[in-house]
Amino acid sequence: MKLKTLLVALGLPLLSFAGGQEIYSENCEKCHGFSRQGSLGLPLYRSTIANHSDRYLTKTIRYGRPGRIMPAFNLSAAQTAKLIRFLRAGIKAPQYDPTPIVGDADAGKYTYEQYCQRCHGAQLQGGEGTGKNFSWQKDREVSPPALANQGFLHAAEDQMIKRIIMKGIKDTEMMSFEKEFNFTDKMANDLVAYIRSHEKPIEQHLKSTTSEEPLVFVYESANDLGVTVDKLRDSAAAYNFRVYPSRTLFEGLGGIAGDDEKQVVIRFCNFKNMQKFLKLDPRLGVILPCRVTAVEDKSGQVKVYLENYMHAVERFNNEQISIDAKELINNMKEMVEEAVW
Numbered sequence: 001m002k003l004k005t006l007l008v009a010l011g012l013p014l015l016s017f018a019g020g021q022e023i024y025s026e027n028c029e030k031c032h033g034f035s036r037q038g039s040l041g042l043p044l045y046r047s048t049i050a051n052h053s054d055r056y057l058t059k060t061i062r063y064g065r066p067g068r069i070m071p072a073f074n075l076s077a078a079q080t081a082k083l084i085r086f087l088r089a090g091i092k093a094p095q096y097d098p099t100p101i102v103g104d105a106d107a108g109k110y111t112y113e114q115y116c117q118r119c120h121g122a123q124l125q126g127g128e129g130t131g132k133n134f135s136w137q138k139d140r141e142v143s144p145p146a147l148a149n150q151g152f153l154h155a156a157e158d159q160m161i162k163r164i165i166m167k168g169i170k171d172t173e174m175m176s177f178e179k180e181f182n183f184t185d186k187m188a189n190d191l192v193a194y195i196r197s198h199e200k201p202i203e204q205h206l207k208s209t210t211s212e213e214p215l216v217f218v219y220e221s222a223n224d225l226g227v228t229v230d231k232l233r234d235s236a237a238a239y240n241f242r243v244y245p246s247r248t249l250f251e252g253l254g255g256i257a258g259d260d261e262k263q264v265v266i267r268f269c270n271f272k273n274m275q276k277f278l279k280l281d282p283r284l285g286v287i288l289p290c291r292v293t294a295v296e297d298k299s300g301q302v303k304v305y306l307e308n309y310m311h312a313v314e315r316f317n318n319e320q321i322s323i324d325a326k327e328l329i330n331n332m333k334e335m336v337e338e339a340v341w
């Protein structure tokens with residue numbers, strides 16, 4: 001993202017020539033194998049990928065698995081998209097409801113100790129070694145991944161974790177606990193709550209501080225204004241925002257655009273989120289942006305502007321507000337990134 005902003009600032013086009021397969025062989029193959037059978041890394045068979053949303057894959061690639069060999073990659077949104085298309089090979093991406101699952105973490109801990117600990121470890125640290133190469137425990141086909149890993153927890157949706165527990169992962173030791181042990185919905189929810197309780201605030205993983213960040217994030221869109229606006233609206237809806245009619249402004253009527261530019265403001269809101277912020281501090285209502293602006297210049301290039309309200313949020317000097325707001329702005333950044341290519 002930072003790199004991208006920089007490239008835009010330098011006026012460089014965001015082109016990438018390599019296809020998904022090349023990106024895979026250059027970055028992933030040495031650990032995940034030529035035919036994706038796994039080696040130091042887990043197998044990435046299509047049946048595994050079938051459990052993974054685009055969001056999960058994007059974030060897994062971006063955050064890596066700190067301490068578990070899988071590096072964090074600084075690929076552009078376009079490169080990541082190509083790579084994911086290659087991994088999917090035509091299989092449809094699942095969509096998970098991002099609403100957190102509510103469960104009883106203490107009950108989940110008990111179930112974990114009974115059923116999961118022997119493979120995933122008492123501290124959810126994963127099996128010995130990784131993947132299915134030289135370092136792993138030889139009595140296992142594949143070393144069970146770490147579940148308390150921040151890279152995993154920031155990437156995984158609760159609903160994905162639940163689905164994997166209930167349905168298992170085809171042709172692996174990760175069995176269907178619904179089938180084999182008659183797990184109830186509640187048992188799965190409690191387990192998800194327990195696994196989730198190991199997540200640390202995302203702020204601890206952000207390398208840069210707000211003061212170094214730009215006041216406005218600017219993205220170059222690969223499409224024309226109409227397509228960009230449609231994609232932004234779709235992306236906002238996918239991120240659980242309610243989307244309002246867009247406002248079109250010509251000739252910079254109080255907006256960002258100059259005299260001969262076209263400008264569309266896309267407005268969206270997530271009431272649950274908004275309510276949460278208003279409870280923390282009612283003054284937040286005026287600074288949370290809930291809008292992005294798409295501007296087409298004379299040459300037809302479309303840019304998308306997202307205000308970085310963290311600069312304003314930081315003045316509240318309230319850790320909880322900063323953490324929640326950072327998460328929201330990160331969501332909005334992802335939402336835009338997914339719409340500009």
Ligand code: HEC
Pocket residue numbers: 024027028029030031032040041042044048057060061065068069070071073083126129130131143144145146147149
């Ligand atoms: C240096 C080795 C290494 C490289 C390079 C690597 N990975 Fe990984 N990857 C791993 C390991 C190890 C894990 C499992 C972590 C664990 O055991 O907790 C993993 C896990 C994953 C997972 C999670 C799988 C699952 O079932 O949830 C995905 C997805 C993934 N890697 C994709 C990629 C992609 C895409 C690339 C290339 C951009 C890549 N990896 C490059 C080592 C690597």
Ligand code: HEC
Pocket residue numbers: 042043048112115116117118119120142143144145146147152161164165169172173174175177191
């Ligand atoms: C017999 C060993 C074993 C047991 C028992 C087991 N797992 Fe797994 N689990 C695995 C392996 C191996 C994988 C990785 C499979 C693959 O992707 O190839 C896995 C994958 C997972 C994943 C996906 C993680 C990722 O990085 O994609 C989750 C979540 C998970 N297990 C949760 C659980 C929970 C919760 C339990 C207890 C109800 C459990 N597992 C019990 C072996 C096990």
